[in-house]
Amino acid sequence: MRNLMLTTTATLALAASAASAQEVRVYNWSDYIDEDLLTQFEEETGLDLIYDVFDSNEVLETKMLAGGSGYDVVVPTGTFLQRQISAGAFQKLDTSKLPNLDNMWDVVEKRTAKYDPGNEYSINYMWGTTGIGANVGKVQELLGEDAPLDSLELVLNPENMEKLAECGVHFLDAPAEMIPMALKYIGEDPDSHDPEVIAKVEPVLMAVRPHIQKFHSSEYINALANGDICVAVGWSGDILQARDRAAEADNGVEIVYNAPKEGAQMWFDQMAIPVDAPNPEGAHTFLNFIMDAENMAAASNYVYYANGNKASQEYLIEDVIGDPAIYPSQEALDNLFTTTPYPAKVQRTVTRLWTKIKSGT
Amino acid sequence: MRRATLILLPYLWLLALFLVPFVIVLKISLSDIELAIPPYTPTLDLSEGWKGLRDFFAGLDFENFVFLTTDDLYWKAYLSSLQIASIATLCTLLVGYPIAYGMANAPDHWRPTLMMLVILPFWTSFLIRVYSWMGILSTEGYLNQLLLSLGLISEPLTILNTPVAVYIGIVYTYLPFMILPIYSALERMDGSLLEAAEDLGCSRIKAFWLITIPLSKTGIIAGCFLVFIPTIGEFVIPSLLGGSQTLMIGKVLWEEFFNNRDWPVASAVAVVLLLILIIPIVLFQRNEQKQREAEG
Numbered sequence: 238m239r240n241l242m243l244t245t246t247a248t249l250a251l252a253a254s255a256a257s258a259q260e261v262r263v264y265n266w267s268d269y270i271d272e273d274l275l276t277q278f279e280e281e282t283g284l285d286l287i288y289d290v291f292d293s294n295e296v297l298e299t300k301m302l303a304g305g306s307g308y309d310v311v312v313p314t315g316t317f318l319q320r321q322i323s324a325g326a327f328q329k330l331d332t333s334k335l336p337n338l339d340n341m342w343d344v345v346e347k348r349t350a351k352y353d354p355g356n357e358y359s360i361n362y363m364w365g366t367t368g369i370g371a372n373v374g375k376v377q378e379l380l381g382e383d384a385p386l387d388s389l390e391l392v393l394n395p396e397n398m399e400k401l402a403e404c405g406v407h408f409l410d411a412p413a414e415m416i417p418m419a420l421k422y423i424g425e426d427p428d429s430h431d432p433e434v435i436a437k438v439e440p441v442l443m444a445v446r447p448h449i450q451k452f453h454s455s456e457y458i459n460a461l462a463n464g465d466i467c468v469a470v471g472w473s474g475d476i477l478q479a480r481d482r483a484a485e486a487d488n489g490v491e492i493v494y495n496a497p498k499e500g501a502q503m504w505f506d507q508m509a510i511p512v513d514a515p516n517p518e519g520a521h522t523f524l525n526f527i528m529d530a531e532n533m534a535a536a537s538n539y540v541y542y543a544n545g546n547k548a549s550q551e552y553l554i555e556d557v558i559g560d561p562a563i564y565p566s567q568e569a570l571d572n573l574f575t576t577t578p579y580p581a582k583v584q585r586t587v588t589r590l591w592t593k594i595k596s597g598t
Numbered sequence: 599m600r601r602a603t604l605i606l607l608p609y610l611w612l613l614a615l616f617l618v619p620f621v622i623v624l625k626i627s628l629s630d631i632e633l634a635i636p637p638y639t640p641t642l643d644l645s646e647g648w649k650g651l652r653d654f655f656a657g658l659d660f661e662n663f664v665f666l667t668t669d670d671l672y673w674k675a676y677l678s679s680l681q682i683a684s685i686a687t688l689c690t691l692l693v694g695y696p697i698a699y700g701m702a703n704a705p706d707h708w709r710p711t712l713m714m715l716v717i718l719p720f721w722t723s724f725l726i727r728v729y730s731w732m733g734i735l736s737t738e739g740y741l742n743q744l745l746l747s748l749g750l751i752s753e754p755l756t757i758l759n760t761p762v763a764v765y766i767g768i769v770y771t772y773l774p775f776m777i778l779p780i781y782s783a784l785e786r787m788d789g790s791l792l793e794a795a796e797d798l799g800c801s802r803i804k805a806f807w808l809i810t811i812p813l814s815k816t817g818i819i820a821g822c823f824l825v826f827i828p829t830i831g832e833f834v835i836p837s838l839l840g841g842s843q844t845l846m847i848g849k850v851l852w853e854e855f856f857n858n859r860d861w862p863v864a865s866a867v868a869v870v871l872l873l874i875l876i877i878p879i880v881l882f883q884r885n886e887q888k889q890r891e892a893e894g
Contacts, residue, residue: 295856302637302859324633405737405756412857451759451841465737465758581633588858589669596845598674 260285261519264300264308266506267292267455268478269363271539278526284519292455293410301326301511308511309520312362315352315505316413316578327358327509334521335360337528345545349505351575359507360524361545363474363537365563366503366573367414368496370457370476374489375404375467387495389422392470395444402448405466410452412591414502415442415470417576421500428576432586442594452595458482464490472504473562474542481541494562496569503573505545620872627865628658638861662866671850672867676874679847682761682836683829686768690825691818693769694776698817699810701777702784713781716774728767728838735763735839759841767835772828776821783817784810816889823882831871847871 267290279286289308291297294317300306301313301321313321321327332338338360345361353359369391376384376391379400385391392398398406409415417427419438429435450466457469462482469476473494480492508527510520526532534552537544541556543563550558557563565573579587629638640657643650666672701712719727734740735758742754757763787810795805811818833848840846847867854864 293856295859298859299856302635304635320633324635324637326635446842449842450756460736463736463738581631585858585860588853588860589671591857592671592850592853595842596671596675596850597843598671598845 259516259519260287261310261516261523262287262289262308263310263523264289264291264297264306265312266290268458268475269540271535274532274535278523282522282526284522305513306511307515309514309516310508310523311511312506312508315349315507316576318359318507318509319352320578322353322358326512328512328514328517329357330360330510331521335525335528337525340528340530340546340548342545342547345505348575349507349545351577352505353507359509360528362506362508362527363540363542363544364503364505365473365542366496366501367409367418367470367472368494368501370461370469370471370479370492370494372461372464372467373491373493376401379403386493387498389418389497389499392468393419393422393441393445395448398445398448401468405450405460406448407451407453407457407460407466407469408449409470410454412587413576416587417502418470421574427500427502427574430579430583432583435583435587435590439590439594446594446597461492462486462490464488474540477541477562496562496565496573500572500574503575623865623868626861627662627869628660629862630657630661631860631862636861637859662862665863666866666870675845675847675850678845679830682764682846683826686765686829687822687826689765690769690772690776691822694773694821695780698777698780698784701781716777720774724771725834728771728835731767731770731839732758735766758839761840761844763839764836764844767839768829768832771835772825775824779820779824780814780817783814787813816885819885823878827875827878827882830875
């Protein structure tokens, strides 16, 4: 909310200042950048930056597929990027305009090439894991000292969830994250595209569904930080932001993030340029600005997500680079899995299953 | 000539703002989903002339409407929306009528101020007002803090993300639409009728039921329709204040469109929703017309 208002004010102020100057329109996830970087970009390049935010890949994809979104840079997650590339939504990057590409990290590039072969259409912005955020005090009060904070047992075992319902649990409203997680829990391949295998998660999720207060992909940051809820399945950096907001507010709420020990999903948010971008030149300028080592480090230091920029690592604060929840150890990295997009027919099954789980019918 | 232009103008308006968008939605509802820009097929290609046009119409079918009947999610969502809209309308009436009654019976010089107070919330964005209800109703919110500090409850109440929060949101948002028509009906009422009733030995309560209510009936009906019709398709309030168990057709439509990226099925849901709404809209129209004739 705070962020929404800030962004809106910023956009209004920008729109009012100089309509004649060249504009770059960026559409990124909410709570996902150090806003000082936005002013810095304008000062360095003389371009007007219009920065809007979204909180779900689905909303972004709808805009991309409708065409004429008016944005120059958008930030879909790997699986969604892959599908939108095949729908013809993006243009290839002009690497001659991106000298800072040398800063990128080959470890991440190798993984993102799975979605965007050769990284021709996109650069990595940030990456992270999908896991569990918990209010330690409240959860231990309800489940005892040995509550399984780092296990899927916490959120997918109905016995635990029944008790946790009292203090509030939010799940991501993102089937592409929640279904692989449930598959992992029952020991199936999380990247399965077989409708029969996917159907096995229905009883698992239906059993915990009555104890879930809400399926939402951004509200949990504030709700966790304020103590309105005590457990959220969410994205690593968002939960770490909730942890810091609670610490700042000094309200006695202690939040921890854990990538489930059974295995966690790893995702990559990629910056790409829509095929009909009004200002592709400015879009390249923005991508190059973001790939600057110090700028990328500033963004990561602010939002607590790892990035795909090797050169930025020397500028990262210890809280970020030294936190295994953000930059996992090699051993933990091996325990992470990635997924690929569902084919169109399976997608229908998946979303219908998801609606069923969310609404109970 | 002038007369014809005068009649033509509203029809052009209707054509541009209602019929054209409806035909586009209807067309998409007869198409098939595809991974492309835009995400459906067929699209009209006039460059191929007659052949393009023929191919275009050959590609349309009612498959998506059939699909809606095969899945119980949709009719359950329609029914649940009707139920929520009916209960919310009744609640709004129960809250709105006393307010309108109080306003109509207030001293003349107060009325403009009272009227202003009813309209005042419209000066703030609807979204901001619903957001502020999230702050009031949340577990650690103002309402719970107030009740806890007064000692009325010992545990915070869970209101946000439940159907109760949705009803509160709807009643709050649509209250002015209920108050204004009832107020205008009550204001026009002839006060001497009540005096006559009392002179003839009718108690005040009985006079209220026998005279005031029937005379404000048109206002009540207008207010109820003004609340009921937009509430059925309401999306913002259930998605911000409601939880996972609030099933409303507006939300289902949103999910079809955004989560499933299935524009054709989403359009079919919208077409059916419109057909369902036509009944109350026509009834509302009739009521308005009768009222005009009675006055005319």
